[in-house]
Amino acid sequence: MSSHSLEALQSRYGDRWRWFAVATVMLGTMATVLSATIVNVALPDIMSEFGIRQGKAHWLATGFIAAMTTTMLTTGWLLDHFGIRKTLASAMLLFSIISVAGGFSQTPEMLIAARIAQGAVAGLMQPMAMYLVFRIFPRERRGQAMGIYGMGVILAPALGPTLGGVLVDQLDWRFVMFAPAPVTLLGVFMVWKFLPRPVAPLLSYPFDLRGLVLLALTIVCSLDALNRLQAPAGNGLWIGAGLMGAVTTLVLFVRRERRVKHPLLQVRLLRRPSFLFANIGAVALGLALFGSTYLIPLFVQSALGFSATKAGLLMLPAGIVLGMVFPIAGRLADRRSPRGLIITGMALFALSAVLFALSDMTLGFAWLALWAVIGRIGLGFMLPALSTAALNPLEPHELGYGSGTINFTRQLGGAYGINLVALTLEYGEHAGSLPTIGAFHTAWWLVAGFVLLALWPVWRIRP
Incomplete structure (x- = not known):
């Protein structure tokens, strides 16, 4: 019996091995989402050092997410051909190398290229976590597992700006590129220790x-x-x-x-109403998550004069509250209709965006932190419910492509969300090279509007 077969892992660790496996894939998710968001608080310093405007600097965020979105749909093929152990370990190691190399970039073009390469490898990693959760947990525990795993998806962008702000102010912006490497290197070790070898025979078909x-x-x-x-x-x-x-x-x-x-995107899965509507909701989630994470640090630094550290600390209470909400939301996703949870989450996030849109120069740190907390609670309710609504109806052999698809649509919402936010800021009023508070208010109204538009398709998800 192989030392990394399902039977051997269960014999060695008991039922705990499932949670060790979840912790392992969560490291990959945290590293990728951390990389997608930690750079945001460093944008003013990067713009200053390289002498570039916001219109070019936003490619550091958009290029990462666009590359990640493009490669996500390759997950099904990679899992069928190589299994999760080899694919995830290789991707984590490559991600570490690119992150360190990107930190030594000498031109904005080199830095943008490194960010795009990071994103391409991140796109290979992220769907594998959801795939593993839905393969190793029974149906009645998947929501709970997604609640624990989802802490990595949401806590990373919540805590990323905090870490990024400290690194920028105390060290240098280049350390925001170095930061994910230790996480993924630890992940390589944990993959070989806790993830099982393929149970079913590996397949061979053209890519x-x-x-x-x-x-x-x-x-x-x-x-x-x-x-x-x-x-x-x-x-x-x-x-x-x-x-x-x-x-x-x-x-x-x-x-x-x-x-x-053998398509890259299994269009037939989108013919199932619950899967289709959950993916539309995932687009709104991506726009809300990445759009707001891009917007908040830039908003409070450019319009309100916060330091990078203070901008990062603004997200810390939201991360702490989210850490408490997410496991609860996961358990609720196992017991209640996902539709109600998703709609509740969307309404809370839209409220948060509206409150930011009404904020002015006189509003204190505590109130802004509260607006961020409300938005993160909303995101916490959305993610586990969207995952269970989309993937629970699928057969086991469809989970690889299904997880790749819903991660793809979430990242697609993030990529276009950041671009729409950046476009709105660029067309808004400027004071020198920076957008005014009025431009940021318009961007917040845009984010709230797009999230509310997704309520109608989500309402059509069957209870």
Whole structure:
């Protein structure tokens, strides 16, 4: 019997091995989400050192999420061909190397390239956690497990700005690139210790490379067009070409995925109403999570004059409260209709965004921290319920592609959410090179509106 078969792990650790496995994949998730958000508090310092405007600097966040979104749909193929142990360990090791190399970047282009490479590897890692949870836990305990695992998804962006602020103020912005490496290196060790070898035989079928290229072109063309819209003078031809290219490649991608035998995106899964509506909710979750995490540090530093450390500390109470809410939300997801939990979470987050939109220069630190707490409680209710609503109806052999798809849609919402927020800020009023508080208010109203629009499809999820 292999020392890392399911039977051997259960014999060695008892029922605890499932939680060791969850802790292992949570490290990968925390590292990826930490990397996606920790850079936000360093943006003013990076802009100052390299002499770049917000329109270029936001690619440090958008490029990461766009790359992560593009590679997420490869998860099903990788798991079928190599199993979770080899794939996750290799991805964690590569992520560590890229993070350290990115910290030594000498130009903004090198730093953006490192962030894009980080995102591409992160996209391989993140769906594997959800896949593992739904494979090793029985149906009636999946919500609880997602509640524990989800702490890594939500706590990382809550605590990331706090850590980033301390690193920026006490050391240097480059340490925000170095920070995830120790986490993923520890993860490599834990993968080989706690994750099982593949139970089912590994499969062999061709990878949908053409589909991946078409998807990447769609995302890159559309995001490039949105980026150029921030400075439209002289860019009209490029903007039009980018939008046309995005629409064309999207149509070609959907046609291919419907016809190819082994598609990158299992379109047939989206024909199931609960799975489809949960994925629409995941788009709103991604926009809320990444849009607000990008916006809050920039808002309080640029418009309210906070230091990087104070901007990071603003998110600390939200992270602590979320740590208490998430396991409760996970247990509720096992016992109650996911629809009600998701709608409650959306309403709370929308309330938080509206409160930020009404905030002015006189509002104190404690009130702003409270607005952040309300929003994070809302996100805490959304994630476990969206996962159980989407994946519980699926068969075991569909979980790899299902987890990749819902992670993809969540990150897609994040990628476009950050771009829309950045576009709104760029078109708003500026004082020098920085957006005014009025521009930030408009961005907050935009985020609240998009989240509320998703209430209708979420309402159609079956209880």
